Amino acid sequence: MKILDQEQIRQKTKRLAIEILENNTEANGLVIAGINNNGMAFAQLILEELLQLTEQDITLTRIRLNPAAPDVEQIMLEMPLEQLHGKAVILVDDVANTGRTLFYATRPLMEGMPEKIEVAVLVDRTHKSFPIRVDYVGLSLATTLKEHISVVLHETEELAAHLN
Template structure:
């Protein structure tokens, strides 16, 4: 079942961008870390919307964090973690379920002292079993543990969120 179509996803991302800017207006730079593939796609949509907000007083820096399965291989950032010291960081993913992915994404950030770390997701499922609070949520869903959320964001295609 489709729960968000292309237009609704765009609206949610625009609202998220406005909220993020409102809470970080006084920052000089915002480091936006997209978690693996789908989180990176959502991060790119957010950056696109943030850049359309004029005047944008913040420098945006985009970084990919991989992999999504940190127990299988080491977590890698596209930038040396030391360069994130005393910076404002926004971790972005497509769906937050248990909070495990966001929790593990913080692992490399524990070796430095960021100014602050915030989180943003397109869909929050509210089944947290890790100490993660999502700061910016596009859509909050009450689902069963057996239901699955699938976010599809194609570069040259339609966007959709499905619940199976």
């Protein structure tokens, strides 16, 4: 079942970008950090909206981690840690499920001593197992643990989110 179509994703992305700017007017630069593939694709959409709305210093980077074993395999941030110092970091993923991936993705960010870390997701599921609060939410959805949300954001002409 489709829960978000392309137009809805674009609208939600624009709204999130506006909220991010409103909450970071005093920031000494923004770093948009996308997790893996879909998180990075959503981060890119947010970045495009942000760049249309402001001339603020904004950097895009990717965090690479294995969601199945984030505590075992090395987590990679594709930018020097010193570039995070004193900046507002927006950690971006497509779906926040248990919060595990987002929780572990904060590890390399903390080493860079940012001013703050906030979280933005397209779809937030309501059953967190880890201490993660999502600051910017496109769609909040109560689901069962057996249901799955799949998001298509890259290598396609039609953006969409589906509940399976």
